[in-house]
Amino acid sequence: QRPKVLVTREIPQPALDRIKEFARLDLWPAFPPPEKSELLRMVGDADALLSMLTDPIDEDVIAAGKNLRVIANYAVGFDNIDVAAATRHGIAVTNTPDVLTEATADLAFTLLMAAARNLIAADRFTRDGFWIAWHPQLLLGQDVFGATLGIVGLGRIGEAVARRARGFNMRVLYTARRRNLQAEAELGLQFCSLEELLRQSDYVSLHMPLTAETRHLIGAEELAMMKPTAILINTARGGVVDQAALTEALQQGTIGGAGLDVFAVEPVNPEEPLLELPNVVVAPHIGSATVETRTRMGLMAVENIQAVFEGRRPPNLVNGELFA
Numbered sequence: 001q002r003p004k005v006l007v008t009r010e011i012p013q014p015a016l017d018r019i020k021e022f023a024r025l026d027l028w029p030a031f032p033p034p035e036k037s038e039l040l041r042m043v044g045d046a047d048a049l050l051s052m053l054t055d056p057i058d059e060d061v062i063a064a065g066k067n068l069r070v071i072a073n074y075a076v077g078f079d080n081i082d083v084a085a086a087t088r089h090g091i092a093v094t095n096t097p098d099v100l101t102e103a104t105a106d107l108a109f110t111l112l113m114a115a116a117r118n119l120i121a122a123d124r125f126t127r128d129g130f131w132i133a134w135h136p137q138l139l140l141g142q143d144v145f146g147a148t149l150g151i152v153g154l155g156r157i158g159e160a161v162a163r164r165a166r167g168f169n170m171r172v173l174y175t176a177r178r179r180n181l182q183a184e185a186e187l188g189l190q191f192c193s194l195e196e197l198l199r200q201s202d203y204v205s206l207h208m209p210l211t212a213e214t215r216h217l218i219g220a221e222e223l224a225m226m227k228p229t230a231i232l233i234n235t236a237r238g239g240v241v242d243q244a245a246l247t248e249a250l251q252q253g254t255i256g257g258a259g260l261d262v263f264a265v266e267p268v269n270p271e272e273p274l275l276e277l278p279n280v281v282v283a284p285h286i287g288s289a290t291v292e293t294r295t296r297m298g299l300m301a302v303e304n305i306q307a308v309f310e311g312r313r314p315p316n317l318v319n320g321e322l323f324a
């Protein structure tokens with residue numbers, strides 16, 4: 001009997017086809033994610049779980065997966081998975097780094113530009129028939145070219161954003177757990193403290209994973225350090241920002257605007273006060289959402305599963321101690 005791979009949502013077809021070459025495919029077919037009870041039931045006889053960031057893979061799910069050998073998350077972030085519990089159960093956890101770096105950096109820059117130039121308001125204005133005359137003071141945004149960008153978290157994606165900023169002749173500051181001298185030299189970045197970065201930047205873009213240390217890293221105090229014109233971009237995880245504090249900062253004019261792809265609770269409630277603010281550009285967690293990237297992510301997740309089935313160390317192992 002071939003092993004069974006549970007896939008919790010319809011990922012691009014090439015990845016599903018690849019699974020069928022070496023395993024039985026159990027695919028959750030609905031648009032919304034499975035409820036926990038469904039997940040617990042389905043994982044019961046699965047040898048591998050290809051999970052989405054919307055699936056909370058906690059100790060219960062891990063324990064229910066009696067035959068589970070690998071959890072391949074279809075994301076670079078894996079804050080939805082209790083990795084320590086998986087490790088205790090001897091289950092490999094993998095993610096999809098690198099392949100989504102450029103797409104996510106593109107979206108961060110898209111949000112930055114859209115927020116800086118009031119693009120969404122301008123689109124609505126034009127469609128809604130308000131364009132009765134060109135006016136010198138209409139829909140004024142702020143410069144991106146030559147402005148100062150602060151990058152919080154200089155991993156793969158943060159660095160890719162810095163690379164884009166060079167083309168806009170931006171001064172780029174960054175803060176990270178470790179200095180990256182090579183990136184500093186190559187991209188002309190300046191390392192500084194979070195406080196200094198917040199005080200000096202016209203745009204602040206977040207690129208750290210969500211961990212116990214980064215949860216609510218950007219709260220009321222940090223927002224108060226930012227320029228009143230500054231724009232906050234978040235394509236990382238909603239949890240790294242105190243969303244109530246952000247809403248208040250935007251309402252009070254403590255900061256100038258925000259471009260958000262991620263939220264404290266997803267999907268974000270349409271009644272959320274944040275969504276009523278004109279100086280906020282939002283997207284429904286689509287950082288990696290391009291045809292090419294999502295296909296590469298699928299194939300990468302499948303490759304990780306196949307490696308475990310063949311007794312190899314999966315290329316994108318998160319809990320390295322398992323194959324030490």
Ligand code: GLV
Nearest residue numbers: 074075076077288
């Ligand atoms: C998306 O949010 C990811 O972590 O890949």
Ligand code: GLV
Nearest residue numbers: 133134135136137
């Ligand atoms: C604007 O359209 C300009 O020509 O300056």
